[in-house]
Each structure stands twice: as structure tokens, then as C-alpha cells.
Amino acid sequence: MARKTGSHSEVTGPRIRAAALKLFARHGYAAVSMRQIAREVGVQAGALYLYTPDKQGLLFGLLQDHMTGLLAAWAAEEKPSDPVEHLHHFTRFHIFYHLERPEDVFVSYMELRNLGPENFATIEALRRTYEDKLQAILQDGQDNGQFSLPDAKLATLALIAMLTGVNTWYRDGGRLSREKVEAIYWDMVRKAVAA
Amino acid sequence: MARKTGSHSEVTGPRIRAAALKLFARHGYAAVSMRQIAREVGVQAGALYLYTPDKQGLLFGLLQDHMTGLLAAWAAEEKPSDPVEHLHHFTRFHIFYHLERPEDVFVSYMELRNLGPENFATIEALRRTYEDKLQAILQDGQDNGQFSLPDAKLATLALIAMLTGVNTWYRDGGRLSREKVEAIYWDMVRKAVAA
DNA sequence: GTCTATAGAAAGATAGAC
DNA sequence: GTCTATCTTTCTATAGAC
Numbered sequence: 001m002a003r004k005t006g007s008h009s010e011v012t013g014p015r016i017r018a019a020a021l022k023l024f025a026r027h028g029y030a031a032v033s034m035r036q037i038a039r040e041v042g043v044q045a046g047a048l049y050l051y052t053p054d055k056q057g058l059l060f061g062l063l064q065d066h067m068t069g070l071l072a073a074w075a076a077e078e079k080p081s082d083p084v085e086h087l088h089h090f091t092r093f094h095i096f097y098h099l100e101r102p103e104d105v106f107v108s109y110m111e112l113r114n115l116g117p118e119n120f121a122t123i124e125a126l127r128r129t130y131e132d133k134l135q136a137i138l139q140d141g142q143d144n145g146q147f148s149l150p151d152a153k154l155a156t157l158a159l160i161a162m163l164t165g166v167n168t169w170y171r172d173g174g175r176l177s178r179e180k181v182e183a184i185y186w187d188m189v190r191k192a193v194a195a
Numbered sequence: 196m197a198r199k200t201g202s203h204s205e206v207t208g209p210r211i212r213a214a215a216l217k218l219f220a221r222h223g224y225a226a227v228s229m230r231q232i233a234r235e236v237g238v239q240a241g242a243l244y245l246y247t248p249d250k251q252g253l254l255f256g257l258l259q260d261h262m263t264g265l266l267a268a269w270a271a272e273e274k275p276s277d278p279v280e281h282l283h284h285f286t287r288f289h290i291f292y293h294l295e296r297p298e299d300v301f302v303s304y305m306e307l308r309n310l311g312p313e314n315f316a317t318i319e320a321l322r323r324t325y326e327d328k329l330q331a332i333l334q335d336g337q338d339n340g341q342f343s344l345p346d347a348k349l350a351t352l353a354l355i356a357m358l359t360g361v362n363t364w365y366r367d368g369g370r371l372s373r374e375k376v377e378a379i380y381w382d383m384v385r386k387a388v389a390a
Numbered sequence: 391g392t393c394t395a396t397a398g399a400a401a402g403a404t405a406g407a408c
Numbered sequence: 409g410t411c412t413a414t415c416t417t418t419c420t421a422t423a424g425a426c
Binding site: 028029031113150154161168169176183187188189192193 | 309359
């Protein structure tokens with residue numbers, strides 16, 4: 001099908017979102033202007049409002065897509081039935097998935113407070129759903145005696161904080177490969193929850 | 196000594212800093228205006244510039260004070276010579292110190308990217324100094340065989356991320372006391388690094 | 391030490407031409 | 409679908425009165 005010149009709705013939308021993600025990650029949501037985003041894309045500021053109702057909607061879309069993408073990716077993984085192997089699989093998945101998209105992770109964590117109350121509740125529910133996946137694994141291993149956890153909920157939060165923390169320091173081409181990092185973290189995770 | 200009416204330099208400065216900390220923590224540095232800070236304190240916006248060269252200086256002062264306070268507090272602690280006890284002491288100290296000042300911790304972590312390059316380098320050096328305290332403990336235990344660590348630096352970063360993560364969910368009056376939280380985290384820390 | 395007033399720049403969002 | 413132009417608000421920072 002031929003497409004009219006100057007009509008780019010299917011390509012401009014994603015480019016706006018990519019530019020917003022990049023700029024929000026680098027400078028923070030509140031510090032980035034709609035004009036900056038437009039300049040990055042190569043359109044005028046007014047044109048942005050064809051693709052988002054407002055600046056807040058742009059942020060919300062980024063966070064929502066990140067969280068639903070994360071949940072969908074985990075849902076698509078094959079899960080071992082043994083809790084220890086299941087936890088290892090989760091550890092690998094979490095580290096690799098998050099290292100693959102550092103800007104999404106950074107923005108999703110840093111800009112939560114810039115969401116309106118309703119948008120915030122939506123994202124929080126998604127995040128909680130993800131946490132529950134890990135908590136179920138830990139509870140499973142606790143129930144069959146492979147893990148020894150004083151508190152499954154706290155262990156969930158502690159492990160996720162530890163694993164997501166990799167994003168704050170990891171850089172491609174650094175001292176350790178992703179595989180090596182994963183192995184080192186798995187060693188600590190495994191021992192931290194061991195019976 | 197009598198003090199002239201309308202002269203409040205020794206009290207207004209700290210109040211400005213307290214207001215800035217509160218507002219930066221709640222809304223983010225970039226989203227808070229000097230007018231908001233002034234309104235919170237009860238002075239006019241122009242008066243703020245008697246106490247800080249600019250908005251950036253206000254942020255830098257908050258972060259610098261937090262980091263130097265943290266280092267001074269740790270320096271004042273008595274350190275057990277046994278690495279396991281030393282690590283336990285660090286775990287307690289880190290959790291309690293950080294839970295005691297959630298706004299400082301939050302701002303110090305979230306607003307790093309809003310520092311100018313020179314200010315950023317200064318804060319990063321202080322943070323690194325603190326990390327080195329933990330790393331030395333871990334290395335000590337590794338050397339005498341009480342700990343088994345594939346990588347002392349990564350273990351340092353992993354443990355600090357895990358411990359600081361308490362601040363993201365802990366609320367006074369919640370399900371668990373600080374003491375109980377500390378005990379649960381210490382159980383995981385201890386096992387994660389155990390030989 | 392604090393105030394009022396303001397300079398000068400930039401923000402979010404909209405209207406209407408093409 | 410995009411642009412130009414603009415409305416309205418708000419911002420940081422400074423000047424000068426008291």
C-alpha cells in the first residue's frame with residue numbers, strides 16, 4: 001500500500017516514546033520539557049499532543065509498557081518444578097531482562113512519584129504482581145523444606161532490591177560479563193535463602 | 196546577648212534546608228521551585244539567596260551533609276574484631292541509621308543526576324568511601340575463612356542494595372518492628388556470605 | 391535580614407493554517 | 409500530520425527599599 005507523504009503516525013509515535021524514555025532517564029521527568037522531546041524527534045512541540053494527551057500520559061505509557069512487558073516475558077518462560085531451580089531461573093531472568101533495558105528500569109523506579117494517584121496505583125499493582133511471582137517461589141521452597149525463611153515477603157523484597165541493584169553499577173565492557181555477574185549473584189541468593 | 200528583631204540568620208538557614216529536604220523528597224528536585232521552599236519556610240523567595248548561592252547549592256549541601264554524617268556516625272561506632280560480629284554490627288548500623296532519616300536517604304539516591312559534575316564527583320567519592328568500609332569487613336572475613344565470596348566488591352554492592360532497600364517499604368507502625376526487620380535481614384546477610 | 395518588584399527566560403498546552 | 413504562533417503561567421535570580 002502506498003502511503004501519503006508527510007503521514008507518519010505509525011513511526012512518529014514510537015519515536016516520541018523512545019525520545020521521552022531516553023531524556024527522562026538522563027535528566028528526569030520534571031527536568032525534561034516537551035520542547036526537548038520534540039527537538040529530539042525532529043518535530044514541533046505541538047505535534048506531540050497528537051500522540052499523548054499530556055506529558056503525564058507519556059510517562060505513564062512508558063512505565064505501563066515496561067511492567068506489562070516484564071510480566072509477559074516472565075509468563076513466557078518455562079518454569080522448573082524444583083524450587084531451587086525455579087529460583088535460579090528467576091534470578092537469571094531478572095538480571096538479564098533488567099540489564100537489557102536499563103533506561104526502562106531506571107525511569108520506572110525513579111519517576112513513580114511523578115505519576116498521578118490513579119496511574120501510580122496501576123503501576124504499583126503491576127509491580128506487586130511481579131513480586132508475587134518471586135514470593136510464590138520462595139514460599140514453595142519454604143513449604144518443602146529446601147529454603148529457610150523467617151519471612152517470605154521480606155525475603156522477596158530483599159532479593160529483588162539486591163538483584164535490581166545490579167543495574168546501578170553494571171556497564172557493558174566492564175570487569176565482569178553478565179554471565180559471571182549472574183553466577184556471583186546466584187551464589188549469594190542461593191545461600192541467603194538456604195535451609 | 197540581645198538579638199535584633201528580624202534577624203534570624205541562625206535559625207532561618209536550617210529551616211530552609213529542612214524545607215528543601217522535605218519538598219525534594221516528596222516531589223523531586225526539578226519539580227520543586229524556590230518559591231515553594233520559601234513559602235514552606237515563611238519567607239520571600241529572594242531571601243533564600245542569602246543562605247545559598249543557588250538551588251543547586253541547596254541540593255549539594257543536603258547530600259554532602261548526609262554522607263559526611265553517615266561516615267562520622269560509623270566512625271564513632273565501636274567495631275568488634277571478629278568479622279562476623281563486625282558485619283552484624285554494620286548491618287544493624289546501616290538499617291537503623293537509614294531508617295532514621297528516610298528523606299535524606301531518598302534524596303541522596305534519587306537526585307544524584309541533578310548535581311553538577313564537580314558536586315557529583317564529591318558525593319560519589321563519599322559514597323565510595325562508605326562502601327569501602329563494608330568491603331574491608333567482607334575481605335577480612337574472606338581472608339580468615341569465615342566468609343566465602345566469589346567477589347568482595349560485588350558482595351558489597353549487593354548487600355548495600357539489599358539493606359538500603361528496606362527504606363523503600365518500611366513504615367513505622369507496620370507489621371514488623373525495626374528490631375525484627377534487622378534480625379530477618381541479618382539472617383539473610385549472614386547466610387549469603389557464609390563459607 | 392527580609393521585603394517588594396521585576397527582569398528575562400522558559401514552561402505546558404491550544405488554535406488554526408496548510 | 410505537522411507547523412507556526414501564541415496564551416498563560418511559572419520559573420530562577422537580582423535590585424533596591426526598609
